[in-house]
Amino acid sequence: MTESIDKKRRRLLIAAATVAGGVGVVATVVPFIESWNPSEKARSAGAPVMVDFSKLEPGQQIAVSWRGKPVWVLRRTPKMLKDLRSSTIRDKLRDPDSAVESQQPAYAKNEFRAIKAEYLVVIGICTHLGCVPTFRPDVAPADLGRDWLGGYFCPCHGSRFDLAGRVFKGVPAPTNLVIPPYRFISDTKVLVGEDPV
Secondary structure, X not given: OHHHHHHHHHHXXXXXXXXXXXXXXXXXXXXXXXXXOOOHHHHHHOOOEEEEOOOOOOOOEEEXXXXXXXXXXXXXXXXXXXXXXXXXXXXXXOOOOOOOHHHOOHHHOOOOOOOOOOEEEEXXXXXXXXXXXXXXXXXXXXXXXXXXXXXXXXXXXXXXXXXXXOXXXXXXXXXXXXXXXXXXXXXXXXXXXXXXX
């Protein structure tokens, strides 16, 4: 009789030890596996960014950060759009037709490099060595010359880009500024980081 009681007790102790050991293994393994997942900060760093440009006046630009890079949204004026079509500018550009496929999504491969001509959405990093160009909308400033119709000027090495982010000939930057994936979610809001549906 004591032998049967001991067997029951032994089975109970073995079962309890097995359960406790299993709980211990799960308690150790779950946090370890969870540590492989990216942090909330890392997840949000790559997440799309919503930009509200409802207060943006023609000729003005705003900047936001997406994936640690500056992204500019420029509301172009009718004159700016007309100048972008001008053969005077096109003849001075290295890649006026945006032939380098990696510089913009297919839906932005046009003369304005945009979904809607009025709004330019562009990553503000020079394609030469990664400096941040300055927004120079002024026409014919003394330091940029009489033929300057507005655009972006990189102060690091002198690269120049028009108001569509297209690079001029004879400057260090090899390609146009990059157009990120983006889509309009309303007339005054754009989501940077997602292609149109």
